[in-house]
Amino acid sequence: MTDSTLTAHYLDPTAPDWSATIDRLWQQSGAPQNPTLLPPHFVKSTFPRMGGIVVEFRAGDCTVGFGMLFPRTIINGQRHYTLRLHELHERLPDDVLRALIAATPATVYRPADGVTFAPKRPRPAGLWIGTPQADDTTAITALYRSVWGSQPYPTDLFSAEFAPGTALVATVDGQVAGFLLGFWRFGCHPIADNELAIESQVMAVDPAYRNHGLATRLKQEQARLALSQGVRCIHWTVDPLQLPNALLNFNHLHAVAGEFVRGYYPVHNELNLVTASRFGITWLPASAHGSKGLHNQRDRLLITDLPDIAILNDGPRLLRAPHAPAQIAIAIPQQWTELQHRDRNLAIAWRDATDELFARWIGWDAGKYVIYAVARDPAGTGYLVGKPAGSWVWEEG
Numbered sequence: 001m002t003d004s005t006l007t008a009h010y011l012d013p014t015a016p017d018w019s020a021t022i023d024r025l026w027q028q029s030g031a032p033q034n035p036t037l038l039p040p041h042f043v044k045s046t047f048p049r050m051g052g053i054v055v056e057f058r059a060g061d062c063t064v065g066f067g068m069l070f071p072r073t074i075i076n077g078q079r080h081y082t083l084r085l086h087e088l089h090e091r092l093p094d095d096v097l098r099a100l101i102a103a104t105p106a107t108v109y110r111p112a113d114g115v116t117f118a119p120k121r122p123r124p125a126g127l128w129i130g131t132p133q134a135d136d137t138t139a140i141t142a143l144y145r146s147v148w149g150s151q152p153y154p155t156d157l158f159s160a161e162f163a164p165g166t167a168l169v170a171t172v173d174g175q176v177a178g179f180l181l182g183f184w185r186f187g188c189h190p191i192a193d194n195e196l197a198i199e200s201q202v203m204a205v206d207p208a209y210r211n212h213g214l215a216t217r218l219k220q221e222q223a224r225l226a227l228s229q230g231v232r233c234i235h236w237t238v239d240p241l242q243l244p245n246a247l248l249n250f251n252h253l254h255a256v257a258g259e260f261v262r263g264y265y266p267v268h269n270e271l272n273l274v275t276a277s278r279f280g281i282t283w284l285p286a287s288a289h290g291s292k293g294l295h296n297q298r299d300r301l302l303i304t305d306l307p308d309i310a311i312l313n314d315g316p317r318l319l320r321a322p323h324a325p326a327q328i329a330i331a332i333p334q335q336w337t338e339l340q341h342r343d344r345n346l347a348i349a350w351r352d353a354t355d356e357l358f359a360r361w362i363g364w365d366a367g368k369y370v371i372y373a374v375a376r377d378p379a380g381t382g383y384l385v386g387k388p389a390g391s392w393v394w395e396e397g
Contacts, residue, residue, distance in 0.1 A: 006064070006092065008100035009056045013048035025056065025066050029086050032151060036086070036111035039151045041265045042201065043068070046237065050199040051079070051186030055101060057092060064088055067097075069104055071184040072163065074196050079186055081106040082162065114156025123171045127214070129221050132158045132169040132179070139176035140169065147204040157181060165198040165231075166222045170205075170214055178205040180218040188233035188282060189258060189364055190394055198226055200236040216252050220294055223285035232286050237264060237278040240358060241336040241350065243374070243382045250373045250384075251300070253293035255283035256393055257371040257384075260358040274340055274351050277358070279371070288397030289372075301375035303329055303383055311383070312357050316349035328369050329383040330357050364389050 011021060022043050031037050038047075043054065053069040065088050069081040083097065083106040094108045118131040132140065137155035144152040158167040158181065166182030180203045188197035200222060205214050226234055238245050240257070249255045259280030265272065284290040303309065310325035312318065321328075333339050333350055340347040361369050369386035370393065376382055 005059045006096055006100065007058050008097075009058060010104075011054040011056060013044075013054075019044050021056075022054070025054075025063070025086075028063060028088055029066075035152075036154050036156070037151075038068070038153060038157075042153075045265050046199065046201065050183060050235075052183075053081070053104060055083075055104075057097070057100070064090075065092055069101070069106055071186045071196070072107065073184070074186070074194060077194065078105065079194070083108050084162070085110050109162060111154060111156045113161045114159030116160040117158065123174045125173055127170065127172055127177075127217070129168055129170045129217060132167055136169050136176055136179075140179050143176060143179065143204050143206060144202070147207075148202075153181060153202055166200060166225065168218055168221055170218055172209060176206075177209045178214050178218055179203065180222055182222060182234070182236075185235060188235045189280075190282070190389070191233045191284075195233070196231060197233040197235060198222070198231055200234050215248055216296075219248075219253055219283075223283065223294060227286060232284060234283045234285070236281050238281055239272070239336070240277065240279045240371075240384065241332045241354060243332055243334060243336065246332065246374045246382070246384060249281050249283075250371060252296075252298050253283055254290050254297070254299075254372075255281050255293065256289075256389075257281050257362065258364040258368075258389055258393075260355075260362045262355045262359060272340075274344065274347050275355070277351065277355050279358075279362075282393075284394055286396050287394050289392055289395075291397060299373055301373055301385070303375040303377045303385075306375060306385065309385070312361070313353055316346070316353040318353055318357065324367075326387065328361055328386045329375065330354060330361075330386075331381055331383050334380070334382065362386065 022040055026037055026040050029037055051071045055067050055069060056063060057065040065086055067083040067085045069083055072082045073080045081104050085108060097108055117134040120133050140155060141152045156162055157164055164182060165184040166180055168180040169176055170178040182198045182200040185197045185199040187193035203218060223234060257279040262277045263275050264278035265276035285294055306327055308326035309329050310321050311329045312321055313331050370389045371384045371386045373385040374382050375385050
């Protein structure tokens with residue numbers, strides 16, 4: 001192969017063969033045995049939505065490598081990327097790669113480059129949160145597998161060379177109890193499309209330390225670090241029917257949900273036995289509303305205390321809704337994961353009904369609502385509560 005035969009091809013995530021092309025590239029790179037590959041469901045779904053681009057490198061008609069252009073920074077209004085490169089046969093010249101993708105300026109990075117982590121030091125007794133050390137990566141991988149039961153994210157993504165948006169580990173008495181990984185992203189509604197933000201991609205907490213506020217502490221530290229770098233918006237996706245996550249996101253962190261996508265992830269695992277629909281969560285920790293999440297101002301709401309609210313469903317049964325209610329409430333299951341395992345048909349009914357409601361009611365546009373809280377009725381049923389988007393979401397206090 002000569003340098004002149006090498007070509008770059010940006011892949012279109014809206015193309016009909018997008019998913020099949022990702023599968024082909026991953027298989028050519030040794031999936032699922034290759035631990036340097038990211039989970040394909042992330043690449044197919046979240047990656048393009050956060051401003052990422054997949055580029056295939058060919059010599060003639062032969063694929064010789066591909067790269068994931070991760071958002072890295074914005075300089076004088078121009079987007080810059082990290083090209084996380086996978087070479088299939090031989091090393092490709094960095095200068096040639098940079099020339100081929102000159103329209104998307106990038107730092108060339110290979111998974112083997114990710115070798116620098118926090119200096120090795122003893123952690124204090126009790127809870128500690130900070131940057132991972134190299135010795136933490138094995139525990140991070142094991143914790144991911146135990147919580148999610150699927151292919152983990154490569155640990156080089158936590159390295160200084162890759163320079164992610166967030167790389168945090170939580171230890172309790174020196175042992176890894178949780179972690180949080182976030183990528184940079186371009187844009188985060190309702191801020192500008194060309195403003196740098198964070199995609200908070202994956203978090204896991206050891207079951208032994210759940211219900212101790214560890215997830216909240218990890219997210220709060222992420223927000224403080226983001227604000228110290230001038231980053232105003234943190235975004236992530238979440239299953240809208242997971243009540244514990246809803247309580248964390250809305251009542252503890254004071255984030256909001258103004259996006260909904262049915263069948264967001266093409267994935268099937270222990271937590272997703274039915275269609276994997278998702279909310280897009282936006283947290284603006286510098287805003288008057290979002291900053292409450294940094295100060296442990298936790299809301300405990302009763303549905304009966306909220307005025308002019310329209311309850312839109314009774315379980316999987318939809319209810320008649322009034323025109324333009326001041327607030328809406330959508331009931332969700334108490335134990336969504338358990339329900340999927342116990343009664344698949346009922347779980348499908350819940351998913352179909354709530355997907356219909358989310359698609360109709362949730363959004364940033366006029367006439368739509370954003371979810372901002374969880375409230376309960378006297379029987380303990382949890383409801384996602386929404387109201388129209390407005391300046392209350394982004395105004396800084």
